[in-house]
Amino acid sequence: TVAQLTLDPAFVIGAVDPRLFGSFVEHMGRCVYSGVFEPGHPAADDAGLRTDVLDLTRELGVTTVRYPGGNFVSGYRWEDGVGPVGDRPQRLDLAWRTVESNAFGLNEFMGWARAAGVEPMLAVNLGTRGVAEAAELVEYTNLPGGTAAADLRRKHGVGQPHDVRLWCLGNEMDGPWQVGNRTADEYGRVAARAGHAMRRVDPGIELVACGSSHSDMPTFAAWEATVLEHAYDQVDYVSLHSYYDPEKHDAASFRAAAVDLDAFIDAVVATADFVRAKLRRTKRIRLALDEWNVWYQSRFTEPEDRGIAGEPPPLIEDEYTVTDAMVVGNLLISMLRHADRLAIGCQAQLVNIIAPIRTEPGGPAWRQTIFHPFALTARHARGTALRPVLTAPTMPTGRFGDVPVLDAAATVDGDRLTVFAVNRGEAPVPLHLDLRAFGAVTAVEHLALAEADPTLANTAAAPGRVAPRPLDPPVFDGGRAVVELPPVSWHVLRLT
């Protein structure tokens, strides 16, 4: 089979929501402490925010950041993290079995989000807490004053409401590991009631119901159907989480991880639409992939298997290879392919914890390999996602059978056309581009992430080892050109 990609401006999937390029900051390991926040660090500002991390966050192009968890939120008392720092309690964090100092909380996060130029997405605790605390948190965060919780914020020195629009109704409530884990009926009811109360406080907010923690959950799909039957009218989005472990299956299945994400997204869309039909509603629920990434999860030690740490120890600081970066780029391609229903994506997490940005305490911050496909996709995937027509040779995988060796997405924004492509196979593939429907096109830039050794990673000692490199842009003749895609590689091709 000849590999061929045909694009036509008339083949539209939908508008790309900039919130697809979100991230996630959880009180876990060194994401907050010595990640985004490290008073006394040479690069810290007056508030203790690491400006080197802020710079990299802006360079990454992150649009939306979910906070404060994650599993952490399911035992979190938001009141612990506000008010004079000296009065804040040391609290046992049940999710990661560490002691939370609460030196960083809601108002510090909002200051960080403003400095980073990102939209906050806050999660409420529906594990150990419920409707009242969720509604009070919205009041503290979004109301101007004149009522107890809003006045408390003013007393804490924050006169103007934070005006947070996006709220998650708990986290991974389907997971037995989750503190306060519930059945779908229990969660659906509490999500509906909490959402209702939160909207009574501020009718302008948008709400995300917890979907499944991954596509292999035994309750997957039945969970979404039951939860949405309870909460359809209260929520705008249903979440899905998806992590890919390079060591769990055969190497080809890992390189083709986006096949799983495609199927997962399609199934959640179908389930949400089933409930829509069943309830005879017209509103469509959109999707929030509010945790996703490559994660060497089989190397992870469960919190039960270690002692309680006095302060958050380094956790899951995975070091990413070129192959991992290609997979991250491919997952972003899958997300663009679903731009009609997928509104929000949060790569988990932003700093140190399975993250594009790494830091040393007191030392430098640097870009992991996965930083690059994210940053370039966030920068260039603008406007409208197009439906590519792609033919490609196949490769065998243990998990998915034969899958196309190439994958691609494209966006068009005015006269700017951008193509994202991956070669997931171990041999080079010439890709024939057919862009005749666009008239005369010129390639202005071709960047590739490809190394002879796909196991290469960036480290504190060699932070720039893996980075995208420019290739000669292909020359088009009558709307056609050929580009060579090396083995295990990710590409962005910009045209006009």
Ligand code: AHR
């Ligand atoms: O991102 C790490 C953890 O993965 C999150 O806390 C949890 O929601 C997920 O299981």
